[in-house]
Amino acid sequence: MRPFRADGDAYTAKFSPEEASILSELAEQIAELVRTGGPDDPAIARLFPDAYPDDAEASAEFRRFTAEDLGDRKVRNAGIILGTLGAVAEGTRPKRVSLSADEAQAWLRGLGDIRLSLASRLGITEEGMPQDAPPGLAELYDWLSFVQDSLVRAVDR
Numbered sequence: 001m002r003p004f005r006a007d008g009d010a011y012t013a014k015f016s017p018e019e020a021s022i023l024s025e026l027a028e029q030i031a032e033l034v035r036t037g038g039p040d041d042p043a044i045a046r047l048f049p050d051a052y053p054d055d056a057e058a059s060a061e062f063r064r065f066t067a068e069d070l071g072d073r074k075v076r077n078a079g080i081i082l083g084t085l086g087a088v089a090e091g092t093r094p095k096r097v098s099l100s101a102d103e104a105q106a107w108l109r110g111l112g113d114i115r116l117s118l119a120s121r122l123g124i125t126e127e128g129m130p131q132d133a134p135p136g137l138a139e140l141y142d143w144l145s146f147v148q149d150s151l152v153r154a155v156d157r
Contacts, residue, residue, distance in 0.1 A: 001143075002094075003150035004104075011099045011154045013147075020088035020097075022140070023081065023147070026114045031078040033117060034071045043117040047074065077110035104155050111148040115141065 002014035015023070037044040048067060052058040080103055088095040099107060118141050123130045129138055 001147065003146075004099075004154040006154045006157045007098070009101065011101075011104045011151060012096050013150065014094050014096050015085065015088050016094045017089055017091050020085040020091075020095075023144075024085050024089045026118075026144075027078040027081040027085075027110060030110070030114050030117055031075045034074045034078075034113075042120040046116045046120045047113055074109075074113050077106040077113065080106040081110045099151075101155075104151060108148065108151055108155070111144060111151070115144050115148065118144065 001016065001019050004011050004013040033041070033043060034047065037047075039045070048063065048070065050056075050059040051062040051066075084097055084099060084103060084107075088097060118124075118137065122133045122137055122141060124133075124141070129141070
């Protein structure tokens with residue numbers, strides 16, 4: 001992947017078909033998780049944290065009024081990632097992806113959701129990655145961090 005950079009009113013990066021395919025698959029998985037995941041799933045707990053950690057009743061009430069809309073937005077963000085990567089994932093050569101400002105924001109939120117979900121599966125905490133994290137997943141998490149960081153830096157310029 002060639003990192004994101006500001007390009008006029010857009011943010012561009014170059015992805016290989018393999019990278020685009022992996023990211024597309026992760027976006028599909030996060031959308032499915034948001035649609036079907038149960039409250040006991042640690043990834044769902046990370047994606048929909050308690051608004052009032054010390055008050056279960058207030059958190060449940062808050063979730064009752066906000067969870068559906070928040071879930072819909074998470075699914076839309078994943079859909080934007082999928083929509084902008086589709087042609088790259090289906091191709092045979094690296095291609096440039098160009099994001100509008102709104103798409104870049106959706107990507108940032110969607111990448112954050114993917115990383116949070118993966119972090120919950122890997123057991124990543126504020127202290128960092130556990131020593132026994134599966135190497136392939138740890139490398140995937142690091143790559144996603146790189147993608148997100150490059151977009152943050154491009155948007156911040």
